[in-house]
Amino acid sequence: MDMTFSPEEDAFRREVRAFVKEALPSTLAAKVRTGKRLDKMDYVTWHKALNARGWLAWHWPAEQSGTGWTPVQKHIFEEECVAACAPRVVPFGLNMLGPVLIKFGSEAQKRHYLPRILSDEDWWCQGYSEPGAGSDLASLKSRAERRGDHYVVNGQKTWTTLGHYADWMFCLVKTDTSVKPQEGISFLLVDMKSPGVTVRPIVTLDGEHEVNEVFLEDVRVPLDNLVGEENKGWTCAKYLLTYERTGIAGVAFAKQSLDHLKQVARDQKKNGRPLAEDPLFAARLAEVEIDLLAMETFNLRTVSAAAAGAAPGPESSMLKIKGTVIRQQITELLRRAVGPHALPFVPEAFEEGYNEPPIGPDYAMPLARQYFNMRKLSIYGGSNEIQRNIIAKQMLRL
Amino acid sequence: MDFGLSEERRILRDTAARFIRDSYDMKTRHALAASAEGFSRDKWREFAELGLVAALLPAEVGGLGGFGEDILVVMEEIGRGLVVEPFLATAVLGGGLIAELGSEAQKAILEEVIAGTRLLAFAQGEAESRYSLSEVRTRAERRGDGWLLNGQKSVVLNGDSADLLVVSARASGAADDEAGLALFLVDAAAPGVTRRGYATVDGGHAAEVGLADVKVGEDALLGEAGQAFPAIERVVGRGLLALCAEALGTMEVCRDMTLDYLRTRKQFGVPIGKFQALQHRMVDLCLEIEQARSAVMFAAGKLEASRPERERALSAAKNLTGRVGRLVAEESIQLHGGIAMTWEYALPHFAKRLTMIDHQLGDADHHLERFIAFSQAR
Numbered sequence: 001m002d003m004t005f006s007p008e009e010d011a012f013r014r015e016v017r018a019f020v021k022e023a024l025p026s027t028l029a030a031k032v033r034t035g036k037r038l039d040k041m042d043y044v045t046w047h048k049a050l051n052a053r054g055w056l057a058w059h060w061p062a063e064q065s066g067t068g069w070t071p072v073q074k075h076i077f078e079e080e081c082v083a084a085c086a087p088r089v090v091p092f093g094l095n096m097l098g099p100v101l102i103k104f105g106s107e108a109q110k111r112h113y114l115p116r117i118l119s120d121e122d123w124w125c126q127g128y129s130e131p132g133a134g135s136d137l138a139s140l141k142s143r144a145e146r147r148g149d150h151y152v153v154n155g156q157k158t159w160t161t162l163g164h165y166a167d168w169m170f171c172l173v174k175t176d177t178s179v180k181p182q183e184g185i186s187f188l189l190v191d192m193k194s195p196g197v198t199v200r201p202i203v204t205l206d207g208e209h210e211v212n213e214v215f216l217e218d219v220r221v222p223l224d225n226l227v228g229e230e231n232k233g234w235t236c237a238k239y240l241l242t243y244e245r246t247g248i249a250g251v252a253f254a255k256q257s258l259d260h261l262k263q264v265a266r267d268q269k270k271n272g273r274p275l276a277e278d279p280l281f282a283a284r285l286a287e288v289e290i291d292l293l294a295m296e297t298f299n300l301r302t303v304s305a306a307a308a309g310a311a312p313g314p315e316s317s318m319l320k321i322k323g324t325v326i327r328q329q330i331t332e333l334l335r336r337a338v339g340p341h342a343l344p345f346v347p348e349a350f351e352e353g354y355n356e357p358p359i360g361p362d363y364a365m366p367l368a369r370q371y372f373n374m375r376k377l378s379i380y381g382g383s384n385e386i387q388r389n390i391i392a393k394q395m396l397r398l
Numbered sequence: 399m400d401f402g403l404s405e406e407r408r409i410l411r412d413t414a415a416r417f418i419r420d421s422y423d424m425k426t427r428h429a430l431a432a433s434a435e436g437f438s439r440d441k442w443r444e445f446a447e448l449g450l451v452a453a454l455l456p457a458e459v460g461g462l463g464g465f466g467e468d469i470l471v472v473m474e475e476i477g478r479g480l481v482v483e484p485f486l487a488t489a490v491l492g493g494g495l496i497a498e499l500g501s502e503a504q505k506a507i508l509e510e511v512i513a514g515t516r517l518l519a520f521a522q523g524e525a526e527s528r529y530s531l532s533e534v535r536t537r538a539e540r541r542g543d544g545w546l547l548n549g550q551k552s553v554v555l556n557g558d559s560a561d562l563l564v565v566s567a568r569a570s571g572a573a574d575d576e577a578g579l580a581l582f583l584v585d586a587a588a589p590g591v592t593r594r595g596y597a598t599v600d601g602g603h604a605a606e607v608g609l610a611d612v613k614v615g616e617d618a619l620l621g622e623a624g625q626a627f628p629a630i631e632r633v634v635g636r637g638l639l640a641l642c643a644e645a646l647g648t649m650e651v652c653r654d655m656t657l658d659y660l661r662t663r664k665q666f667g668v669p670i671g672k673f674q675a676l677q678h679r680m681v682d683l684c685l686e687i688e689q690a691r692s693a694v695m696f697a698a699g700k701l702e703a704s705r706p707e708r709e710r711a712l713s714a715a716k717n718l719t720g721r722v723g724r725l726v727a728e729e730s731i732q733l734h735g736g737i738a739m740t741w742e743y744a745l746p747h748f749a750k751r752l753t754m755i756d757h758q759l760g761d762a763d764h765h766l767e768r769f770i771a772f773s774q775a776r
Contacts, residue, residue, distance in 0.1 A: 287766065290714045
């Protein structure tokens with residue numbers, strides 16, 4: 001048993017840290033740190049910096065302009081980026097569609113789409129969920145009918161994250177309704193500028209616009225935009241869901257967030273003493289810290305197993321459950337840490353260039369908003385209850 | 399990075415597992431627990447002959463390892479077998495203190511310990527000390543060329559059967575000072591030593607130990623008088639790791655038995671494991687066991703680190719093991735239902751041991767406080 005990083009891995013960490021320090025604009029890091037709203041250009045700025053270094057497609061194999069990193073290197077990279085308050089890499093093109101195209105796409109599709117993902121020429125969104133198909137994804141209703149050299153697509157997608165910025169959407173549609181739900185689904189690439197595509201914002205409980213509804217009315221999609229075989233889209237979808245799981249626990253995000261919580265708890269006062277010294281609060285914080293310490297080792301155990309060639313299994317589902325719960329607990333403590341100053345709701349304050357003085361300490365205003373926003377963690381990516389079903393079936397054979 | 403076991407550790411684990419499987423069924427275990435000393439000296443010698451006692455002690459004193467991983471591997475099997483022999487009292491704590499502080503002459507005692515022919519106990523806890531290692535009221539006073547010991551030790555694990563007691567006493571300072579502590583090797587049969595042995599609720603044994611004007615020579619002093627605290631803390635740290643590892647083995651038995659029960663017990667015409675209400679609880683149990691195992695592995699890796707790093711990791715592991723242990727014990731009884739309320743069924747005995755581990759060397763709350771203190775000290 002050896003739980004230390006190798007000298008090569010330590011050197012890699014230093015290399016990543018130096019790069020991030022150099023390439024990440026401090027204004028952008030400050031926006032992330034203080035919970036300001038990020039726009040498309042913020043993400044593009046960071047994508048371009050990573051791409052210039054050849055590190056944008058870190059989930060792709062080396063022969064496809066990826067990094068070819070080991071699971072441990074990916075873990076280190078993610079940890080360093082998050083710790084430095086870099087924006088996340090928008091996953092839809094890079095981490096989701098990219099690997100699917102590399103595995104199932106035609107040569108022409110790879111040649112055309114992959115470079116455009118890297119250059120940010122195409123922004124992608126994900127068209128999976130529908131109003132009637134959430135956890136039961138295979139029950140989706142959007143239909144694609146063949147008419148000559150194209151499909152005609154009708155239906156409605158929802159929870160489409162950053163769909164308002166997207167040029168393209170990869171989506172699951174029904175191409176055969178006469179068979180079992182999973183056997184009649186196809187994986188299609190839809191140009192968002194096509195006639196018949198309408199994007200409507202969904203404002204979430206925190207007052208923010210990040211997700212959308214996408215309506216598809218008689219949208220013509222060339223047959224060339226089918227990925228893999230017709231009616232085999234479920235295979236692509238499942239591959240995408242299990243493809244890259246080293247980051248699923250969100251350890252790096254949780255650690256960064258816990259550090260923030262500790263700073264806030266040192267700054268906040270209770271009975272004239274730092275909140276961090278209040279035994280009740282300190283105990284709540286310490287329990288989460290211990291859970292996180294354990295999960296970090298749990299995550300490294302699966303990362304190290306993946307490095308040894310083990311396929312990702314139901315451990316990913318365990319890490320998803322625990323990781324999301326821990327992150328939610330930290331955001332809960334952050335909200336509680338600032339007491340009454342969690343109350344003010346001033347959305348303009350999250351815009352760049354807002355110059356009014358903050359109400360309460362400057363770190364307080366985003367905390368309740370972030371707490372509510374983070375409720376999504378245990379719902380998306382397969383709700384935690386679905387993950388429990390997966391574990392019960394695959395691991396426990398119940 | 400490699401979380402696997404070395405070849406030597408795999409052999410050690412298989413040796414322990416095979417012996418326990420072949421000669422330590424529940425009937426045998428219950429009979430041993432019900433015997434006068436609460437275990438079998440013969441069985442203890444057999445464990446020793448297999449090298450399982452030596453594995454817990456360092457090579458300098460004739461052991462075979464004594465590293466964090468050795469403790470992890472051996473004690474997990476002890477937990478899996480619900481073994482009642484005094485691994486913690488004799489090998490980890492008593493043996494550990496002599497290995498840590500003993501003179502050459504004192505270390506020679508460990509030969510017999512490793513052979514399984516000499517039993518030790520660490521007489522540390524007192525009526526008012528709860529889980530504190532520094533709160534010691536038993537007094538050690540110099541008398542001529544030796545010492546006079548007076549005091550009362552409480553819930554001394556396997557103290558009723560030990561041949562030799564390692565007694566902590568205060569040579570100077572106030573009742574809760576870390577400075578001023580001394581350790582003495584006291585023959586259990588020495589004049590002035592009284593012992594009241596009893597069974598514990600988890601199938602173990604302990605004793606109340608009285609020390610009334612017990613005279614010991616200078617050669618009984620372990621290490622320097624007044625300087626014992628750091629060694630006590632280090633050795634108790636190894637004990638924490640041992641208890642955590644034992645808990646992991648015990649948890650996994652609870653998990654496997656409960657899982658088996660969910661697959662076979664039928665109600666409403668189906669195995670009860672088909673019910674989602676039970677499936678999700680079972681999943682949480684499995685998940686938390688992986689969490690506990692991860693914290694314990696982390697602590698094993700920190701056993702040789704600096705004091706705050708080491709103690710913080712050990713307290714994290716004991717805290718999480720305590721929390722998860724309680725969950726596993728309570729949930730495995732609940733998921734079984736009525737059958738787990740019977741003495742005859744094996745599961746509740748594992749659940750009881752798991753629960754009582756939280757009462758040894760500091761419970762979840764005690765170690766949460768310690769984790770906070772050592773986190774700040776880093």
